[in-house]
Amino acid sequence: MLKQPPLGVTVKDTIWIALGAIVGANMRYLVGRLSARFLPPSLRWGTLFVNVTGSVLLGFFLIWTSERVLADPRWRPLVAPGGMVFAACTDSTQPSNPAAPELQSVQGQQQQLDHVHIMLRKPEPGAKAHGGPGGGGCGTGIFYHGGPVLYQTNVAAIYWSGSTIYNGGPTPGSTGSGAQDGSLVGFFLRNLGGSPYFNINTTYYDGTGAHVQNSVTYTQFWADASGPSSGSVSDGAVQQEVLAGFNTGALSYDPATLYVVFSAPTVNLGGGFGTQYCAYHGHFSSSYGDVKYAVLPYDWSDPSGCAWQTTTPNGDPAADTEVNVLAHETEETTTDEDLNAWYDRRGYENADKCAWTWGTTYTTGNGSIANMNLGGKDFLVQRNWVNAGKGGCYVQWP
Numbered sequence: 001m002l003k004q005p006p007l008g009v010t011v012k013d014t015i016w017i018a019l020g021a022i023v024g025a026n027m028r029y030l031v032g033r034l035s036a037r038f039l040p041p042s043l044r045w046g047t048l049f050v051n052v053t054g055s056v057l058l059g060f061f062l063i064w065t066s067e068r069v070l071a072d073p074r075w076r077p078l079v080a081p082g083g084m085v086f087a088a089c090t091d092s093t094q095p096s097n098p099a100a101p102e103l104q105s106v107q108g109q110q111q112q113l114d115h116v117h118i119m120l121r122k123p124e125p126g127a128k129a130h131g132g133p134g135g136g137g138c139g140t141g142i143f144y145h146g147g148p149v150l151y152q153t154n155v156a157a158i159y160w161s162g163s164t165i166y167n168g169g170p171t172p173g174s175t176g177s178g179a180q181d182g183s184l185v186g187f188f189l190r191n192l193g194g195s196p197y198f199n200i201n202t203t204y205y206d207g208t209g210a211h212v213q214n215s216v217t218y219t220q221f222w223a224d225a226s227g228p229s230s231g232s233v234s235d236g237a238v239q240q241e242v243l244a245g246f247n248t249g250a251l252s253y254d255p256a257t258l259y260v261v262f263s264a265p266t267v268n269l270g271g272g273f274g275t276q277y278c279a280y281h282g283h284f285s286s287s288y289g290d291v292k293y294a295v296l297p298y299d300w301s302d303p304s305g306c307a308w309q310t311t312t313p314n315g316d317p318a319a320d321t322e323v324n325v326l327a328h329e330t331e332e333t334t335t336d337e338d339l340n341a342w343y344d345r346r347g348y349e350n351a352d353k354c355a356w357t358w359g360t361t362y363t364t365g366n367g368s369i370a371n372m373n374l375g376g377k378d379f380l381v382q383r384n385w386v387n388a389g390k391g392g393c394y395v396q397w398p
Contacts, residue, residue, distance in 0.1 A: 116235065116282030116295075117339055117349060118272070119328050121305035122356045140391035142350060147340030149206050150292075152215040154257040155189055155330065157181065160227035160241055161264040165298065166319045172225035175250050178218025184319035184377075185262075185326065189218035191375035192327065196396030203387040203397065204335040204342055204350070212334055219257065222250040232268040235295070239284050242293050246286075253288040258333045260326065265298040265318075273297040278306035281329045283338050292337050294329040296322060308356070311368040313378035320380070327381045328355065342387070354383040354393035371395055 155178070159165050162172055169183035170176065178190060192198050193216030205211040222245050242259045245251030251259070258281070263269040270280060274297075281294040299306035300318040312320035328351040335342045336349050343349045358380060361369040370378035372395055383393040 115284055115339070116280045117332065117336070118277035118280040119325060119352070119355065121276075121278055121302070122308070140387045140389065142342055142344045142348075142353065142385055142387055142391060144205075144207070144342055145340050146207055147336070147338050149204055149212055149341050150256055150258075150334045150337050151210060152213050152217070152256060153193070153330065153334045154217050154219045154254055156219055156245075156251055156254075156257050156259050157185070157189070157221040158241060158245060158251070158259060158261045159221065159223040160261055161223075161267075162225050162227060162229060163264065164223075165262050165264060166322070167316055170221055170223035172223050172227075174223045176221055178220060181218070181221050184314055184316050185322055186218065186221075187375065187377065188319075188323040188326065188379065189216065191377075192216045192330065195372075195374055197327075197372055197374070197381065197384070198331070200384045200386050200394055200397040201331050201334050201350075206341070216330065219254075220251060224250070227263065228267050229264055230266040232271050233263070235270050238270060238295055239291075239293070242291060243286060243288075246288055253291070255289050255292075257292065258330060259291065259293045260296055260329070261293065262296050262322075263298055265301045267297065269297040270295045274302045274305065278302070279325045279329050281333045290338070292333055294326075294333065296325060296329065298322075299325050308380060309368055311366060313364045313366070313368050313370040313380060315366060323379060324381050327351075327384075331384055350385040350387070351382065353385040357383050357393055359383050359393065359395045 157178075159170055159172070164171060166183040166185050169185065170181055178186060181189075194214055198216060199214045201212045202214050203211075224241065224245070227241075238261050241261060242251075245259070246253050261269065268274065270277070278299050279294060279296045281292070283290055283292050285291075298318065300321045303310070303321075306325065307317070307321040308324070310317065314320050332349040332351045344353065358369075358371045361371045361380070364370050364378045368378075368380070370380045372379055372381055381395075383395050386392055386394050386397055388397075
């Protein structure tokens with residue numbers, strides 16, 4: 001008498017199951033891409049079609065092969081798991097709005113802000129990073145929801161303070177091009193585009209299949225001397241500050257530009273700094289068009305939540321700390337400008353999935369740690385999620 005294999009599964013069954021999974025996963029991927037291209041993103045048509053069709057076909061086939069001896073039973077392992085992958089390997093549990101990973105209202109404001117997405121403060125010592133590689137289900141671990149991406153990212157800085165915020169930065173009351181910003185923040189923005197690090201974002205694309213380009217251009221700055229010196233500033237006030245730049249001619253409007261607002265050390269920019277987030281990005285409608293903006297408080301004011309080390313690669317703790325958060329918000333805006341493009345089923349965008357992780361680091365001349373060199377300067381900047389293969393956190397791509 002022959003012994004039954006463990007769990008009643010043979011090698012042939014395993015092979016058939018694997019083949020079915022391959023077919024099912026590819027069918028799910030193709031349907032998702034086609035639906036994103038031809039149908040509006042208000043409903044996840046790909047998920048709906050795949051789940052309903054896969055379940056119906058799976059039930060029909062199993063009944064047909066059970067009641068009628070018209071098919072070789074070896075086909076059941078092929079089609080059943082394939083159908084299950086086709087039906088179940090979808091992101092059915094994704095939130096309809098990734099406004100912020102775990103919040104999510106900005107402190108001091110009653111309504112939930114569905115137009116912003118926050119960067120959480122760093123985890124407590126010994127705790128895991130907030131994002132991590134989860135939230136996938138299949139594919140690369142991050143999913144496209146039909147919204148636009150920035151093919152080429154422009155950045156404009158608003159230094160909203162009566163005094164210079166970062167060493168070597170613009171004088172309050174001045175405007176100029178990105179090339180005239182002498183701060184470390186300005187240097188970082190001028191060298192971010194074209195780097196192996198920002199090249200990670202080229203693994204993202206829109207519904208037409210057009211990919212993000214490895215391009216970041218620091219176009220302009222406005223150092224507004226009327227900025228607050230202390231206290232809490234609402235998100236609405238931040239938006240009005242961006243519009244004031246357009247209205248006064250201090251800034252030019254461009255739909256592909258991220259307008260980054262920086263503040264003085266004692267300002268609670270957005271209302272939740274130091275308790276809920278280190279920064280956030282979002283968008284809002286205006287008479288000029290859709291405005292992409294990011295709120296970057298003075299993160300060195302919250303070293304326990306928004307800074308990683310006290311001795312920093314360039315000996316400028318405030319700016320060294322800020323560029324890590326700036327990179328986070330810039331790459332998230334690039335791949336999810338209107339909060340309806342790329343994120344996983346938990347609502348985490350690409351940079352969220354790798355926040356506060358560094359990969360391989362090295363020791364700099366002043367004893368600090370860094371993980372990349374841009375334009376001849378060392379920086380410690382979090383990794384970003386690669387949307388290729390099985391996905392993962394990387395410092396550069398490929």
